[in-house]
Amino acid sequence: MAFNARISMPAEARAGDIIEIRVLTRHPMDRGGQSDGKGGTVPRKILNRLTATYAGEAIFRLDMYTGVSANPFVSFTTRAVETGDIVFEWREDGGAVYTRAARLTVT
Amino acid sequence: MSLPISPLSRPSEPAPSRRDIVVGTGVGLGLAALPSSALAATLPALPELIARLTEGAVPERGRITLEIPALVENGNSVDARIVVESPMTEADHVRWIHLIAEKNPFLDMARFHLGPRSGRAEVATTLRLATSQKVTAVAALSTGGYLMSDVDVVVTLSACIDGG
Numbered sequence: 001m002a003f004n005a006r007i008s009m010p011a012e013a014r015a016g017d018i019i020e021i022r023v024l025t026r027h028p029m030d031r032g033g034q035s036d037g038k039g040g041t042v043p044r045k046i047l048n049r050l051t052a053t054y055a056g057e058a059i060f061r062l063d064m065y066t067g068v069s070a071n072p073f074v075s076f077t078t079r080a081v082e083t084g085d086i087v088f089e090w091r092e093d094g095g096a097v098y099t100r101a102a103r104l105t106v107t
Numbered sequence: 108m109s110l111p112i113s114p115l116s117r118p119s120e121p122a123p124s125r126r127d128i129v130v131g132t133g134v135g136l137g138l139a140a141l142p143s144s145a146l147a148a149t150l151p152a153l154p155e156l157i158a159r160l161t162e163g164a165v166p167e168r169g170r171i172t173l174e175i176p177a178l179v180e181n182g183n184s185v186d187a188r189i190v191v192e193s194p195m196t197e198a199d200h201v202r203w204i205h206l207i208a209e210k211n212p213f214l215d216m217a218r219f220h221l222g223p224r225s226g227r228a229e230v231a232t233t234l235r236l237a238t239s240q241k242v243t244a245v246a247a248l249s250t251g252g253y254l255m256s257d258v259d260v261v262v263t264l265s266a267c268i269d270g271g
Contacts, residue, residue, distance in 0.1 A: 018226035031213075031235075059224045062232070067208055067216025069184040069233040069266075076219065079226035 003027055005100050007088065012105040013080040019104070021052070021060075022075040023088065031066035049091040050074060054104070055081050080106045153209045153243065157255065160205055160245050166253035173244040173256040175234075182236040182266040189244050191228035191254065195221075201228040202247040210240040235266040 004026040013019050025047065032044030044066065052060040060076045078086075085101040092098070157166060174188040193201050200223045206216040219230045228246070236242070243257040 020229075054224075057224065059222065061220035062230075063218040063220070065215045065217060066213045067206070067211050067235050069235045071184075071233075073186075073231070073233045075188075075229075075231040076221070077225055077227045077229055079224055081224070 003090070003092075003098050005088065005090075005098070007100060007102045009086070009102060009104070011103070012107060015080055015082075015106050017080045018077050019080055020075060020077050021086065021102075022073070023050070024071070024073050025050075025090070026071050027092075029064075029066075029068060029070040029072060043093070045093045047072070047090045047092050051089045051091075052076070052078075052086055053089070054078060054086040055084055059086075080104060082106055153207070153241065156207055156209070156214060157243065157245055160207075161247070161253045164253050166245055166255035168255060171244060171246050171254040171256045173242065173258050175242055175258050175260055177258065177260060179236060179260055179262045181264050182238070182262040183264075185234045185236050185260070185262075186231065187234050187242070188229070188231040189219075189246075189256075191246050193228045193248070195223055195225055195228055197223045198249070200225070200249045202249055204228070204230060204244060204246045206232075206234065207243045207245070208234070208236055208240055209243070211235070211237045236260060236262050238262055238265050 006024045007021065009021040010019050027047050029047065030042065030045045032042050034042045036042050046064060046066060048064055050062045050064070051058055059078045062074055064072065083104065083106045085103050087099065087101045090098045170192040172190045175185060179185050187206065189204050191201050191204065193199065195201065201221050203221065204219045207214050208216055216234055217232055221228055239261045241257050241259050243255060246254045248254065
């Protein structure tokens, strides 16, 4: 499988709490430039952007370049405001988009 | 004077004449100019890169911590954590944090965009490092200032060699 993501964060939090969200992604993050054996080079194919949206607004964005490792790990924080899904969207070179969501219950 | 260790470290025998100094300086200048311009063509200097990010402003040191191991066995995956002391309010928050590796083939590694809803300015990721080098984190504040921190990292097994 070329892409897979494991999101770990608390399932519930009190309003106003700051929660840490950790995302481990499975992706080769191929930086390109190697010979393809036919006189050309392999194009770059990495996840170039991760956006997290929660309660109607992008709360976090990570722009990734070739300096991010294969199977990248990312962690960031957000303040719990309301019960809802945190939607993660990855954009890959070539235009593919992957989406995952995790539910946060706010008490 | 101690004993010379190698022929290179041996002091020159006679005292230099004025002519030697004049000629030597000319040669030295010629030699010195060549490598620096050649280096500048391949590797832009770190201050220039930072100036490009901050649009000319000089970032302050302090209030930002870049946690990265000083000795890395495998450059293919290096844990890095950046913490900025900031209240993260609407008026005063960190806009973004940018990571630079001065000797990677592609110097920009990642940029984290944060906002007041982040709660804390604390992010982590895994990086690729091509060789032993200085890793720099630059943070942009909503108040207009910039912060920076850098760490010298020694990489035993570099990324970009085994194709991984």
